[in-house]
């Protein structure tokens with residue numbers, strides 16, 4: 001399955017007249033559809049489905065998902081505060097972070113739960129909140145990601161407590177009288193379903209090692225196909241396989257473990273497109289390329305230049321003239337040779353021409369599959385391009401602005417003039 005274009009010329013014109021381009025365009029219908037799929041995740045003894053909010057944290061998205069029954073995974077103390085500010089109850093927020101905030105104890109007292117991700121975090125937590133309830137994030141020793149940069153399990157990854165440190169963990173848990181209620185692991189984004197299933201049984205071994213554990217959180221990382229040829233994980237298929245593992249565990253130990261999953265990408269990736277315009281073109285001769293230059297780029301989507309990620313793209317002609325097709329290299333507006341939107345798959349250094357509808361200056365240009373780690377992970381304000389606007393296309397088709405374009409002065413608002 002790949003992303004579909006849900007923006008036609010009429011909608012593009014409407015958005016253009018409201019907030020201009022570039023603009024992130026979220027589809028409420030698509031967001032609801034993917035949330036419903038995650039909430040239907042097969043499980044043996046109960047499910048808590050969380051949204052990994054770092055994928056796309058606009059408060060409207062958080063509230064939409066909360067209203068459907070999702071809980072949340074935060075990656076930093078700041079994300080916790082952002083979710084609370086959006087109106088999310090602290091009881092629905094779980095924090096798994098590389099940097100435990102100074103004030104984690106007051107966040108816990110407000111109602112959030114924490115997955116401890118290192119030995120030092122465990123010591124700090126125990127010292128501040130002896131006798132407290134806690135989750136433990138382990139690196140099970142095996143990882144899988146769409147790319148090396150999104151693989152967060154195995155010996156080359158710093159995420160979670162290394163599984164061989166179990167004895168030290170147990171000693172600290174005893175020392176501080178902690179109540180370990182959850183085991184957590186997240187092995188990478190874009191991981192293979194087969195690897196994922198193997199990790200489930202490794203995690204159940206960890207659950208075995210802590211008799212107090214009632215919840216197993218298996219993280220996110222479900223593969224989503226954005227372009228033709230890329231596969232989307234079928235949650236029903238992996239969920240059913242996993243359910244059997246939970247049932248066998250219960251038969252063996254008498255413990256009925258509650259399942260938590262926390263996808264980011266799966267919930268949002270294909271629910272958002274970037275609406276931009278073709279603002280220039282250039283060609284580099286016989287042995288060269290035809291380039292289309294957009295009014296967006298790495299300022300809105302760094303994934304192609306970071307990972308060689310593939311996004312579907314569509315030219316929406318702004319007039320009714322007859323068009324053929326052309327092979328283009330699509331580039332962003334930054335003064336940076338890496339600002340390329342059509343790299344070769346998995347290789348940000350190489351150019352890969354894309355066959356598209358012949359484009360003219362002023363045409364609309366849609367980049368699909370831009371819901372996960374685009375708005376949230378942009379190289380915002382590079383070249384002093386202001387942060388883009390965001391709109392939500394409501395179920396009835398109405399366009400609601402959910403973020404205004406950043407006013408230029410805001411870019412330097414925190415500078416202190418000493419000269």
Ligand SMILES: *Cc1c(COP(=O)(O)O)cnc(C)c1O
Pocket residue numbers: 052054055073075096186188189190219220221222262263264265266372
């Ligand atoms: C990023 C992250 C996720 C979500 O990963 P996706 O690949 O977007 O599904 C889930 N859990 C944790 C702890 C994460 O850091």
